[in-house]
Amino acid sequence: MMSKIEIKNAEGKATDTVEFSSAVYGIEPNIAVVHQVVVCQAASLRQGTHATKNRSAVSGGGVKPWRQKGTGRARQGTIRAPQWAGGGVVFGPTPRSHARRTNAKEVKLAMRSVLSGKLADAELVVVEALSFDAPSTKKAVELLKNLGLAEKRITVVVADDDINTFLSFRNLKRVTVIGASEATAGLLIDNKALLMSADIAKYFEEVLA
DSSP, X not given: OEEXXXXXXXXXXXXXXXXXXXXXXXXXXXXXXXXXXXXXXXXXXXXXXXXXXXXXXXXXXXSOSSOSSSSXXXXXXXXXXXTSTTOOOTTOOOOOOOOOOOOHHHHHHHHHHHHHHHHHTTOEEEESOOOOSSOOHHHHHHHHXXXXXXXXXXXXXXXXXXXXXHHHHHTSTTEEEEEGGGOOHHHXXXXXXXXXXXXXXXXXXXXXX
């Protein structure tokens, strides 16, 4: 089975219709797997360097504040106990890894689900080519206007070695530019429109099929 995707030129006009594998662009999106993968990927990006000092790590407080008995006050062993101002923190966060394990098959299924959902919702825009002879934000803005994407929050997927296209879109508001190899389910779904060239669409077909 094949899914038909409309190909547009730089003027925003449809020039061709290309068939891609329905296994990548035509499946029923698995929302549960997409949610699981996106959450896992977001968790893995956390640095996990949060830390607090407990009573043993706070400096000072080595001397007993007052004698044990006879003062009429509650007994205290150190001014660095949690109940004292400037004391240690009870059960505070400690450095750790937040990474979660995700199966490779689930990662691919999530990406196929996102691409299929984008196509079904008419949020996948495929152009003949994304090529700039030199970095040009002006040409990038013009391209988005021709495609009707100027006011939308979009993600542009470019070839990993296409520096000129990357630099052309990089400074635009509401535009996120990523290389094809760094695409994840979270990056592909976090937008109102997904823009790529026919070559990139073919690349995803080969990698995810």
